[in-house]
Amino acid sequence: MSRLTVLARKSIVEGSWLARMLRRKPLMLVAIALANKMARAIWAIMTKKEDYRDPARVAAA
Structure with missing residues (x-):
């Protein structure tokens, strides 16, 4: 839940999987x-x- 707090939402990249989920689903479901x-x-x-391989870097390469 800490990743999804109001302060952390500012650091979530717009258009990302997480941002799209937050727009459509309840907060607790997104946390799970x-x-x-x-x-x-x-x-x-x-x-x-x-x-670990960062998916953003792998896609950009």
């Missing part, structure tokens, strides 16, 4: 979806024993 997405990414990183 964000936690789920983070958990899946962490699990994938741990099971593949790889370093």
Whole structure:
């Protein structure tokens, strides 16, 4: 929930997955979806024993 507070909303990139979700869904549901997405990414990183690759940088390359 801390990522989704009023102060943190200013740092969320407009048009991003998170910004679109916040416009359409209740705050608590978005918090759960964000936690789920983070958990899946962490699990994938741990099971593949790889370093994190920022999706924005990978898409720009």
